[in-house]
Amino acid sequence: MADAADGRDRRTIARLTEELLPTLIERLASSDLGELEVRENGWRIRLRRPDATSGNGETRLVPGTRAAPDGRRPETAERPKPAERHARLEPPRGIVTSVAIGYFAPRDGVAAGASLHKGDVVGFVDVLGVRQEIVSPLDGILGELDVEPGQAVEYGQPIGRVEPHA
């Protein structure tokens, strides 16, 4: 099973690299975008232009289903000015974000101070009666939640923060 899955993964990576990447690189080069991200079937390709804020240009290929929701910008009260946009790409580490739009429900027994592993379920978003898991982005201690049980949350909204173990 694992071999079959690995083979599939390898084929997907090969296909994405050969078919999609050249197009994306071209698009990025012909634009002023700082970053370009494409998600397909649980895979995510992100191209980032080398600039002052992100150091080296990099291409990352990660399976989206297993990746932490790290590419998301946390909700802020202020709208960034155009010049700041390229700087927003890395959100603060440890922010737990909602995976959908719906109503938030914490997981029973998980509260501030809980020790979590990366991928542990922190709570759920109820989308039309279907619960979707919100997971911890890293190993650490959960801080106070920013959201009350039953509160409406949107996609990408910060729910709370996990402080990494020192």
Place this chain on the structure above:
Amino acid sequence: MFSKILIANRGEIALRIVRACRRLGIAAVVAYSEADRESRAVQLADEAVCIGPAESRRSYLSAPAVLSAALVSGCDAIHPGYGFLSEDDTFAEMTRAHGLVFVGPPPEVLERFASKAGTRTLLARHGLPTIPGSGMLRDDAHALAEADRIGYPVLIKPSAGGGGKGMRMVRSPRELQQAMTICRSEALSAFGDDSLYLEKWLDENRHVEVQVVVDRYGNGVHVGERDCSVQRRHQKIVEEAPSPALDDGRREALTESAITAVVAAGYENVGTLEFLLDRDGNFFFIEINNRIQVEHPVTEMLSGLDLVAEQIRIAAGEPLGYSQPDVVLRGHAIEFRINAEDTEHDFRPQAGTIEAYLPPGGPGVRMDSHLYTGYEVPPYYDSLLGKLIVWGPDRAAAIARSRQALDELIVEGVATNIALHRALLGHSTFLDGEFTTNLLDRVGSGAFLAAARAA
């Protein structure tokens, strides 16, 4: 009337719907993907909610995300705009099941008009001449048999969606077999549905469509026709009204038979009946669009109607309140689709930051666009940056104003097709009103551009 509407779309049409809501005193909630956080519609909306990542399948095409957004924001209706979920009868049904109103035809009407082959049969029964075509194709053998029956050339078309994706014209069984695979995969990736059908292809045809507005009580009017014959790879790029190819007699025959047939067939809300017009002025019904269309402003310029507001009023159950003699069409209007595409490199779609944006102005000039200086055009969606619509008392005046408006329009930062529009306006085929749908592809857009440069 509704108190709050969720707008499940993006770009210029999301902005257009915000404006209609404002006019009607309805609060507008814009549902946006992560890639559209900085969009003009989000900025202008009364509220905005992020429904998912850039990928449409998980945001604008996700029925649960859109419905959940409408519920958590306390909306009583959803406006789907065009594309995305706008003609999805299952989504309309789900909307109703959650106690919300779908702004468009009600689910049972959408379902009745969902199948293109079924709609052709239905409207033929109500007196419309239709283009010969097939039902849904089961496999290649079925396609070959149907093409044989219809007669080559035929056009392969996807059952779901529009916009030229998954469409190919073929002249032989060999071409048909080759194209089927490509069309299936294009249709699947664009609409999540790879079912195809065939339509007889008329060489040298024109595309003319009739705008209709029908309320729940069987009152309906047509708002004239639009000519959308300037196309590139089956995608409309310039639309105008009235059609230069119709005289008054044929125009009346077309528009009257269209409105009579759809009212009799039980259509409801704003819609468009598309026809092909052959060289001899015969028209053939091809399909109905059960939604607002990109080119609707052309008709608004002639009629003074706000078609998006009409959609909302009718969906709320209001009676039409006017009849055919009240619909007066004045002058001539032309719409230019301004796309972010590189005309020098096979019209490749462009993404990037808009470094300067200055829309044109003056009498009869309307620009529907979500652009602003500093806006980042995301690479994930279609390339439409906006629409320039120009009105004049007659076609010559509309063309003269259009030239001036296109010269004034400044979009910097991404490559656009503005030069192609200027080139079209300098070409005798367009000036004489002689465009046919395959002309740009047959002659090549490059030829038009080169001719304009040489002039």
